[in-house]
Amino acid sequence: MKIAIISPGPFSVPPVKGSSVEHDIDEVSKMFGPGHEVTIYTRTCKSYPRSSTDEGRRMVRFDYKGPRPYLKKISAHLKKLHPDVILVENRPNFVPILRKGLPKVPIFVNMHSHVYADEWFISPENMRKIGRMADGFLTNSEYLRSHYIQKHKIAPDKVHAVHLGVDVSPYQMAKFNDSVTNVKKKLGLRSDDRVMLYAGRLIKAKGVHVLLKAFRKVSKQDAKARLVIVGGTGYGSNRMTPYIRHLKNLAKPLGKKVKFINFIPSKEMPLYYQIGDVVVTPSVWQEPFCRVNLEAMASSKPVITTPKGGIREVVKDGETGYIIPLIEWQKKLPVIWDQLWSVPHLRSQLGKQAFMRAKRFSWYATAQGYLQVFEKALEKRFKVPSVPLKAASF
Template sequence: MMIDGVVPYFAKNHSLTVFSISDPELLDREKVDNVEYIRFPRKNYRLMVAEELKNHHFDIIHVFNRPKNVNLYKMSSPNSKIVLSLHNDMFSEKKISRIDGEEAIEQAAQITAVSDYIKTTVVNRFPLAERKINVLYSGVDLDRFKPVWTEDGERKRRQLRDKYGIQDKKVILFVGRLSKTKGPHILIKAMEEIVGKHNDAVLVIVGGKWFSDNRINGYVNMLYELAQPFKDQIIFTKYIPSSDIPDMFLMADVFICSSQWNEPLARVHYEAMAAGIPVITTDRGGNAEVVIHGFNGLLINNYKNPKHFAQAVDYIFSNQDHAKLMAQTGRKLIELNFCFQHVYERLEKVYDRALNKE
């Protein structure tokens, strides 16, 4: 779930305050579209939020991905109900002690997880969470994601392909951080077999070392070296602002999430489907909860083997009717289940349960 995606819906019927990290380009306090924004420096953020909570009455305090903050905020506002949302495995032994974890679960009125995979990681270690935790899948803004077969989508597709000089190519798209866990090196290695069957194939890698960070580290340098023999058949765009990401999908003939780690459930799956692009992903973590093999995409079990990615890409390129059907199915799945209107409606029910209205 993205906070800014559901805020407009809640602002229509609720008094809403959003606490966030300070930004030099934004005011520390402001009210925009009936939403109050309060921003604190990162260094003392949690303590400053806790202090601020003492000056307000909130029916619900929604804590995102920081179970260690639940007890602190509950002490500051004991009459508020706490809802905790998780989009990572924040209850692992590496992240939280058993005592702190049990206390956070006890103090939270409701807990949501971004996937059944994340829910399971919590319940396996803390069975007492079972009665409070529910899966709350994320979503996208359909106004920002126009499918490739629309007039607007086709126009943007032509513009981007012109920009990158790939007008008549078969375009494979990767979007994500350039890290080993995301697996772009696997895709580069797969290109040798792919171009052997499709010499007009191009791999476009969108992303930097970290969010908004284009610095070169050892892994990124290794990617450039791996890509060197392919010359202009592998393109690195580096970091692309999030506002431009919806359009980037439109240049692709297939999108690949090559995750090597247990993804909580990567947002790029929703985004690619919303754009009407066929999806290939690994069965790591929660990915397979929204991508069903052969129905709205292809799943790869042997995620470390470049050959399996090459075979999946070859299938998409060689079976255009099925690829188009999977893309259309993916878009319909988003329209019916995974836009921000749906997230809002599901979260409203979570709030009602927290307030004992259900």
């Protein structure tokens, strides 16, 4: 199968500064296998040549000076490529232009969240038109699948939930990396400190303010408790914002018990997960999937999170960590924290179970899920209708 993948454009593939959508494109496309010809359209980047072949995939890069000129160049190249299927990543508004130039090629849209289908980006009327125009949609959770069916009135048989994956190897190998000790020393963490780790963007939707308020109570009952916050405003950005100032004001009374670390590239994150004894994701918004939970579990770390969006599809309460409703964080986080350190082997057991569950979410499984959807679409689009045979006359 000849597969064309169109990245949104603002970030490169493979990603240099993070960017989750581009990370997913990179990981899934590696797993399609030698039986498929994969072309990824992305932006030019100083770190990469304009076009190249990487791990069996062809990278075609164009300058990104806005979505329209970027897509115009891609459309012209696609007409020469003659793909069997086109996968548009997180930009449903690309579909009309592509459909006009390539009316017979199946087009799928991979929606990584609800954000780029909201009214600030595309009108409800246009989103419904695109829902009819596209051959199908991929989502990273059943929660997000239901969202597109219910809110955007897309036919249920056109929306397919396929979970994201994780490669557990680098997260497990990081356990034996001597650099973990060095990083802890740089942060002023002692060997007997009990570390709660947050990793992610520092935006209100991620609920870091909820965590800091609850951690105040944790620190009162446990003098060894420490909170390490890894992340910046956005992918590769450590810009100061009013929200980050608010977070630092909340942390100020806690002094050295709270450590802020700037944005860390995704390749280095396995090391940083090993700093923590427990990973926390206090999400306020409806998380489509929440990759951090899966990465933490791949690191054999128990997760404390919220029941928002698709989180329950990954984290199992009481088995791989704990799910706390937002309104109960200040009450329940100190209780759970005490259990984790007072009940023998609890953290170890949760960590082992978290790792075993993480192994089920492989990038190979994600790629196979995509391929099954594409193959069914091709069969449906190009199926020759059967003609009833006339009775033979003698």
